[in-house]
Amino acid sequence: MFMRSSTAALAALFFASTAPLAQAAEKPTDPQIAHIAYTADTIDIEAAKLAIKKSKNKEVVDFAKDMERDHEAVNKQALDLVKKLKVTPEDNDTSKALAKAAKEERAKLAKLKGADFDKAYIENEVAYHKQVNGALETLLIPSASNAELKSLLETGLKIFQGHEQHAEHVAGMLK
């Protein structure tokens, strides 16, 4: 129940904030895109850390460790690229909405225990990766003007799609 509502809330926040950006005149700029990508990655690392700390389920902990490792590797690549391109990531409404929704989600997860936590964490991982993939495909990749940034986002999309399938697999095992 709560998962559905929180996911819907996250979706509403995310899409409400990206909708204006989707208009041609307000396409996110490369510095904003870099900030959104970095924020999205960091959110998943924070969630993974919480799961590693709280979960007793080996599959869930292994999954969380995979997420932490991959997203840290992607973030390092992203930071190396913005440095090389001399781009300063710029905070924006989409990043703010993502961070706010993630903070609320973490607070909800922190109150859960055992199997309830595991299920809520994994279901949120499926939903979260789905949302980020949607944003990458429809907004961030098409808006990126620098070829290297676009290429990094395209690889990021493949990684996130892999994570979504991985999360779905773990969710299936928890049932």
Next chain:
Amino acid sequence: MRPLLLAPALALALGASPALAATIEVTIDKLVFSPANVQAKVGDTIEWTNKDVLAHTATVKGGWDVMIPAKSTGKVTLKAAGAVDYFCRFHPNMKGHVEVAP
């Protein structure tokens, strides 16, 4: 004299199979196995070279499970004939296929 003559022949016969075994190279770049389809023989080795900054695996359901760390390699020696599909456990959207001849 006879045993002396036999020894190299025996060594050759015993060594024949590994000597003919090939190593098949597969590259991983941006979450893609390339080539995605390979043909091999029993005794051959597949070696994956991972150019990504992410760890991957080459995993067959109910079969081999090879860890391929970031910027590193991993390998498996094929022991059974048959066609197998493999994937990466961390990114199940990565898929490959091996046909192993006897």
